[in-house]
Amino acid sequence: MAEPSPQRTCEESMVSQEPKKAPSPSRRRVAPRRACRRPPSWDLSFAPYFSRILRRQNENLTLSRKAKSLLDTLLKELLxxxxxxxxxxxxxxxxxxxxxxxxxxxVGRLLPRELYLSxxxxxxxxxxxHSSHS
Structure with missing residues (x-):
């Protein structure tokens, strides 16, 4: 009769395995494609730009926080x-x-005609x- 082969415990089999080689630095892993390509969350704010644009028109005018927040939301939704x-x-x-x-x-479909043309x-x-300055 053949002798039964000695069974290894999990710890013994882990020790006896050779360590896996690390991937070479020249190889880059490719990220899996996402099923839906949506814009990233709108964490960025356009509020600083509102103040700059307003200063160009009139240096004495300012916007309140609520006004900046409202304009920011409006612009994000429009975009x-x-x-x-x-x-x-x-x-x-x-x-x-x-x-x-x-x-x-x-833009032509979403905005009123006069605003779009302007x-x-x-x-x-x-x-x-900008092309003439280049």
């Missing part, structure tokens, strides 16, 4: 709506990349101004 609308346009066109055209179309003209003027 999120624009982003969602632009993402929907990209899906409708069956594309992968979000471009300026989709953002411009999303913003569009200001954006074009700003782009022309």
């Amino acid at each position: 999120e709506r624009i982003l969602n609308e632009a993402a929907q346009l990209v899906r409708e066109k069956q594309r992968v990349t979000l471009s300026f055209v989709e953002i411009q179309s999303a 913003l569009d003209i200001q954006a074009i003027d700003t782009l022309l101004e």
